Amino acid sequence: MLSEAIFTSICHQNSIDCTRGNRMRPIAPVLSSLLILAFSGLSAFADEARNRTDYTIALSGLPLASAVFQAVKHSDDYEIEAQIHSTGIANVITSTKAQMRSVGTLQNGQLKPQRFFFRYRYGKRNRLFDTSFKNGNVVSSIIEPKPKESRRKNWIEIRPEHLKxxxxxxxxxxxxxxSDPCRAKIQVYDGxxxxxxxLEAKGTDQFRTxxxxGSxxxxxxxYIPRSxxxxxxxxxxxxxxxxGIEIWFAKSAILNVYAPVFLSVPTKYGTLTMRATRFDG
Structure with a gap:
């Protein structure tokens, strides 16, 4: 996903042999989700709302990517679209662009996805993930191009019960x-x-953007892989x-939700951070 491409760019910047595997590839669903979480929460809980939130992603202070999120909510339906692109040195070496879209409904104050679409381009490489949900269960999932079977040796297949x-x-x-934003477990399918x-509570801090x-x-x-x-x-x-992975949640008093504003991931190449540069508090 997006972080897979970002970390591949990091490898090139630091002369790391990425052909032997990218150790941060598994964190992709974590980073990709956190890149869009705060904005989705802000927009989707208003009666009728259109909004925008900006983020920056950096490694040890070096800017790698920026993101702009646009969302609209009509009645009980929401749609969120994000445009993400590499910046700075990462963009000079190899351009990375991504598009995300989530469509779903609001039920009892929670986002219930119906479709999750994600496409990214890293240099000449393109990948697409398109997943449909119904009542909290995955009903279809498409990956293009399809993964090569030769690269799936010892693959742990996803069983039907994993998609519920x-x-x-x-x-x-x-x-x-x-509610408690540090709720114990979140079951995720990323396509x-x-x-x-x-998640586990670690106290409070102050954040400004x-x-x-405020607090x-x-x-x-x-991160616990299942299949x-x-x-x-x-x-x-x-x-x-x-x-040492840490996430900070801020409350939007206007829209009455918790949403992430900061993520910190320690890596062997430095600390990867995602920070909201604009947040509707």
């Missing part, structure tokens, strides 16, 4: 203001892999054992 009671990477982290995201200044709730975050990946793959094991 799941959400997409957009709706995963949005929660009403009267290719089935995973659990485990355009449109918001945020801090959570630790762990849709290669067994014993070193990349998967690296991220599964990774400690």
């Amino acid at each position: 009671a799941v959400t997409d990477p957009i709706a995963a982290f949005i929660s009403p203001a009267d 290719e892999a089935r995973l659990d995201l485990m 355009h449109g918001f200044s 945020v709730i801090k959570c630790s975050l762990r 849709g990946y290669r067994k014993n793959h070193s990349d998967i094991e690296y991220v599964r054992k990774l400690k």
Whole structure:
């Protein structure tokens, strides 16, 4: 997904042999989801709303990508679209562009996806993920181009039960203001892999950006793969054992929801961060 392409660019910047596998590939569903979470929550919970939120992604302070999110909500339906592109040195080396779209409904204050679409281009490489949901279950999933069977040795196949009671990477982290944003487990299907995201409360802190200044709730975050990946793959094991991932949630008093404004991921190449540069608090 998007972070797969971003980290490939990081490898090139640091003269790392990416052909042996990108250790941050498994974090893709985590990063990709967090890139769009805050904006989706802000827009979808208003009666009628159109909104925009901006983010920057950096590695050890070096800008790698920026994102612009546009969303609209009509009655009980929502649609969110994002445009993400590489910046700075990353853009000079190899251009990365991505488009995301989530469509769904609101039920009891929660986002319920009906379709999750994601396309990215890294240099000459293009990938597309298109997933449909119904009542919390995956009913269809398309990947283009189709993965080569030769690259799926020791692949842990996704079983039918893995595609039930799941959400997409957009709706995963949005929660009403009267709930706990550090809820214990989020079951996610990202179009290719089935995973659990485990959260735990870490206290509070202060956060300031355009449109918001105030207290945020801090959570630790762990990645647990379930299926849709290669067994014993070193990349998967690296991220599964990774400690120190942290996510911060801010409350939008206007729209009465919690949504992420900051993500920090320690890597062997430095700390990867996602920060909201504009947030409707």
